[in-house]
Amino acid sequence: MRIAQRALVTGAAGFIGSTLVDRLLADGHEVVGYDNFSTGQRRFLKGASADPRFTLVEADLLDTAQLADVMEDADIVFHLAANADVRFGTEHPFRDLEQNTIVTYNVLEAMRAKGVRRIAFSSTGSVYGEAKVFPTPEDAPFPIQTSLYGASKVAGESLISAYCEGFGFQGFIFRFVSILGERYTHGHVFDFYKKLLADPTRLPVLGDGRQRKSYLYVQDCIDAIFTAVENAPDRVNVFNLGQDHYCEVNDSIGWISAKLGVSPELDYSGGNRGWIGDSPFIFLDCTRMRGLGWTPKLSIKDGIERTLAYLIDNKWVLEARA
């Protein structure tokens, strides 16, 4: 971003959060990073912590007093903290409500109390549930939620929009496909690599491997966020962030296997979904974001390969998120 600002980043020690922190610092901004380290990694903030313009606050977003304190003098909030685990929502339904919906409310209330009026929010393509239009545009038909994660992100988006309308905030809502790249700590490349390390001859695959997904490289994701925050003019700005192409899970397995030099037997769990609430096809129409001049630099295949290279060089990540 061009204009120097003081930014608060929630989830600052996460995959996307820490990458955003580094980019903000590189662009000359002051950054306050907020993380409870429930899933964040201290190593991701090693570079940032050496920068005098970076302040780390180790706290939970349920701690509203602490949150109000750090909100002081912020110009913009990048609210990335979340339970990002779409798959196991039914095992602990309160987690999505608390960590995604209630926490977003807490962030908005702290902003209101301190007069901070700009918020960027990491939502998800999962909010489209099982979309009927592909590629799916931002104004797709009113969706039915199929996961607790998606439900909690819709709730977060809706709260932000209502605060924009009711309190004069400006909101930037990003509906991501899955993001890949350095510091990636969960998802299918992570799972497959970990399994293939343990047994390169056999790979269990959820579903039938035909699920079609789109993946975006994390630096492309952050390029988009900065482009939108600098240029999007509306009170509520909603952007899909993804690729103009997709792959099958089987394609990804092929690329990963080739890079690792393995030929595992594929053991499919069957069905066209990886898990209950999994969407067998995620492919977002990103025309709106591209209209602001943004283009992703890496293809899905490049992103997956770069992610794999990162994991190979940083095996500690596999254990840190065991």
Place this chain on the structure above:
Amino acid sequence: MRIAQRALVTGAAGFIGSTLVDRLLADGHEVVGYDNFSTGQRRFLKGASADPRFTLVEADLLDTAQLADVMEDADIVFHLAANADVRFGTEHPFRDLEQNTIVTYNVLEAMRAKGVRRIAFSSTGSVYGEAKVFPTPEDAPFPIQTSLYGASKVAGESLISAYCEGFGFQGFIFRFVSILGERYTHGHVFDFYKKLLADPTRLPVLGDGRQRKSYLYVQDCIDAIFTAVENAPDRVNVFNLGQDHYCEVNDSIGWISAKLGVSPELDYSGGNRGWIGDSPFIFLDCTRMRGLGWTPKLSIKDGIERTLAYLIDNKWVLEARA
């Protein structure tokens, strides 16, 4: 409904809730009514309380232990309890989050704990925000929320849908226009009548009076709910409930004034919205609901006049909700 059931009704002492309780009892069902009487009226349950098949539980939906207790042996939940005040959301933002979103989660969790799997939910046409398509169908473009009330109802809908998908529930989600009729305790007829009683010569009107709204009579609303719960086959069933016509606020003022025999000078606050987040035009496409054989019996004008007649005969309501 034809099949005798044991129904739990939350918000049982409210306008719509108490009317639903009476209808369920009249149809032969057992009913447990749950209300914290924050806005509910004991007088509305006078008839029900004389029926041995009715049990009243005075408790808050934040009391999850009590909620789990009453869920025992229920066949279906009609979750009507809510903060229904769309207008003053910005004065107390936590109220919509707690009373609409979190409480809906509590109801769903109690259902899950006790194996209850059918839920009917009172949502709102406000979830469409400022719709761009009229009449607005259920699959209108993904809306942007303009009120905290709408945001909280979207969150409630989304939670219910995710529970249907994740836990095999069946959901019936009703997006109401404003409901009118006997036991009506807030809204424009209430406000106008109260003001005209105090001063029949002058009526303050929010906005320019040109806001176009649709209103449905409460017994027609309950006919629709019963029709849907009996006949809708899907896991998640979403229905608009409204009229195939609309009126302007000025029309309503004319009908009310004529019935009261007054000719007030109209004092408009100006602008095309009654308040921040007010939608200047609400008109829902109810083709889906009509497809199940439902037709409203009363027009908007009939509904408004019947509501006014009720308020004239029950002036205590004006004071009870002062």
